[in-house]
Amino acid sequence: MTKTTDHSRTLVLPLSSRQEWCWEWDRCYDGPYPSAVSLDCSTALRLLGPLDTGALRDAFAEVTLHHDALRLRLDGDRDLIAGVVRPQQTLSETPLPLEEAELPDVPPALLVDLSTRPFPVTERLGRADLLRAAPDHHILLTSFHHLVFDAASHHVFLRDLAGAYNSRVPGGAGGAGGAGEADGTAPRPAFSYLDLVRAENTPRSLEERALRLTERARLLRAYGSGDLLPGRTPGPPALRHRYDEEPFELSARRTGQLLHAARAARVSLYSLLAAAFATALGRHFGRDRLILSTPSHGRLRPEHHSAIGDFANMVQIPLDLSHGGGRGMLRHAHEAVREAAAAVDLPYGRLAETVLGRSGTDGFFRYALAHAELRLHGVTGWALDPQGDDAFPMHGLRTDVLPMHQDFSRLTYATRQSSDAAAATLSLSLTMTPDGRLTGALRHETTYHGPHTAHSVLNHLQEHLTALATPSGA
Incomplete structure (x- = not known):
């Protein structure tokens, strides 16, 4: 303990x-x-x-x-x-x-x-x-x-x-x-x-982190942080949103081809997916620079793995689409992902405040610095590998964890800034299943990014992944 x-x-x-x-x-x-x-x-x-x-x-x-x-x-x-x-x-x-x-x-x-x-x-x-x-x-x-x-x-x-x-x-x-x-x-x-x-609040740590935070904020501003993706609804969205999901799934064969393409390019599967997702977004919205966001587990040292606490943080991945759709883009995405991982200790609030400013005491939504979110589960990387529930037997008892389901659809955002950031952010969540398939969905706000946007982005994503899965595509 x-x-x-x-x-x-x-x-x-x-x-x-x-x-x-x-x-x-x-x-x-x-x-x-x-x-x-x-x-x-x-x-x-x-x-x-x-x-x-x-x-x-x-x-x-x-x-x-x-x-x-x-x-x-x-x-x-x-x-x-x-x-x-x-x-x-x-x-x-x-x-x-x-x-x-x-x-x-x-x-x-x-x-x-x-x-x-x-x-x-x-x-x-x-x-x-x-x-x-x-x-x-x-x-x-x-x-x-x-x-x-x-x-x-x-x-x-x-x-x-x-x-x-x-x-x-x-x-x-x-x-x-x-x-x-x-x-x-x-x-x-x-x-x-x-x-x-x-350790984070010694004078030396604070000074070093402040320098890194300033440089990171400058980079995010250059990639359009705070410049929201355009939506269908004119004017600001309502403070209460409705969300929907468009399913997305790849066969085990296609997933295996993408894993092979990632290994051939010496990048992670997450980096490959980040490059493809950003390219799909760029095609739909006509942008050459985008920022993806993802939660990182943030447990950087061995002793963190045996500790209770909040080690996670939201990290941002700035991507320049001018690298094209081939191996050059994969390497660029891979380096951007590595730099994002190294920034996990930068305080999100101070970073957002530097980039976006602050209105009174308003809080920043978790995706406020990015245009879209990409999560990948079931593969070593941003999330720690899940461990079986049978790893904690209690003597004389049979134990099992009950599923907990909560309904968050009725939450209302407190400020216009949070509402805008929440509505404009597209969120793609994928899971690697035990049989080797990538499956998930693209979550979107129904009145800001409607089903047409979601279908278009996923079609572009499918096309780009198909190209990467072929020997000439990587």
Whole structure:
């Protein structure tokens, strides 16, 4: 587990560079903070069998004490937090409480309700409920704000919780160090999320990062950051949007050809797809420069992989389409992707503020610096490889993670700037399936980028990928 740090309750720290992008995004939605329910990370773990609730309570306390990020809270007046451009945070000395309640006959509705309740952000940024359906049937529902939790944190949390629980029940394997020590492997490196925040805020780090941020902002402006893609609707879009998706799928044979083309050009599959997607967008909109955006997991050091916290950030990939559609464009995209990955530690809010300016205390939407988003799942790269749920067995119990579905279609944007950026950004999400196919969809706002735009862009993308898949196309 990560090490427990001995800090005063009055210790006040700024947000990390990774937390800042989440804070900006959170403030893009209307209503009292935190109305953006999409920014919490909830897990529903079903526990079947004779549960030792005391051991689970102690295990949960141990995990939250070892992972500093789970005890962070925003510093300041709760009623004024929403208007603060960059809040500070403090560390609680006590673990998160584990509440217990009976599970009603309609659990899905309750789980969604519990997982979307606003956080008392000046008290804590997480909560946990142990729901009892029967003596041998429980659901552990944990919800953490994205400020202190990212996608990779789910597995770390459940693995460490299982290790701590097993060390407390008769016959359970494991020890206080968690799964790493239980199976005889070397203990995971000690790490404190607060150390990451401190390291980012030394005078030398701040000075070096400010120089890099200025150069990055200059590059993004040169590629049209803030110059939105034109849409069909005249005037500004409404503050509440409707989204639709156009499916996109490649056969296993075509996907294999693209993987071969990427290897031949010595680029990643993501770089190849970025080049093709940008080219398709350029053809439809008549642009020779575009910026793609993607979330990066941001876990750059080995010890980050055993830590809980928000390490992710939005990174921007500026692409110049004058390189043509062949190998030259692939190499250009590959270098742009590498440079974007190296900028993952630049605070998103400050970067957006430098490029776009700020109107009052308005937050920046997560895609505000880019024209389109490209995500690729199931392939090593931007997202950490998923790990099986069976990696955290709890002694005497059968555990499985229940799917959590939340409806975000009714969210309303708080400002015109956020609304514009959200509507104008096209988002292509692709997944590599176990049978070797690329499948996904292009998400678009229905009145700004209607189905005609989506169909046109995907047709151009299909044509370009077909060309790349042939020996002469790369």
